Amino acid sequence: QVQLVESGGGSVQPGGSLTLSCTASGDSINTYAAAWFRQAPGTERDLVAAITYSSSRTLYADSVKGRFTISRDNAKSTIYLQMNKLAPEDTAVYYCAVDRSAIATMANRQGTLDAWGQGTLVTVSS
Numbered sequence: 001q002v003q004l005v006e007s008g009g010g011s012v013q014p015g016g017s018l019t020l021s022c023t024a025s026g027d028s029i030n031t032y033a034a035a036w037f038r039q040a041p042g043t044e045r046d047l048v049a050a051i052t053y054s055s056s057r058t059l060y061a062d063s064v065k066g067r068f069t070i071s072r073d074n075a076k077s078t079i080y081l082q083m084n085k086l087a088p089e090d091t092a093v094y095y096c097a098v099d100r101s102a103i104a105t106m107a108n109r110q111g112t113l114d115a116w117g118q119g120t121l122v123t124v125s126s
Helices: 103-112
Strands: 002-007 010-012 018-026 033-039 046-051 058-060 068-073 078-083 092-099 120-124
Touching: 002 092, 018 033, 018 092, 018 120, 033 068, 033 078, 033 103, 046 068, 046 078, 046 103, 058 068, 058 103, 078 092, 092 103
Parallel strands: 010 120
Antiparallel strands: 002 018, 018 078, 033 046, 033 092, 046 058, 068 078, 092 120
16 A cells, blocks of 8 residues: 655745655555645645656646646655745645556546545645
């Protein structure tokens, strides 16, 4: 089994940057696709970005394209989300998840993904 722990959340002003990390333990995540999701108060949890196990492909929600970058370091068992030009609407709890499915299916398979982290809060406010 894989256990995931997110870190790097916090408060930032609009226009600022944050980098989230998701560190895995237990089984190796080298064969898992990975994704970041977020959930703002009163809304559903949505996919933000996903990356294949080899980093050969990524996908992003339209709302974060050009501002966020997902990456991973399999040697460190860590997945990252670099977030730039943050806006108040980016305020949410951010979760990482891994699964052996294709990244294009992860958004619609949240209930069956192999592992989730506990979430880290990002607040963007002046």
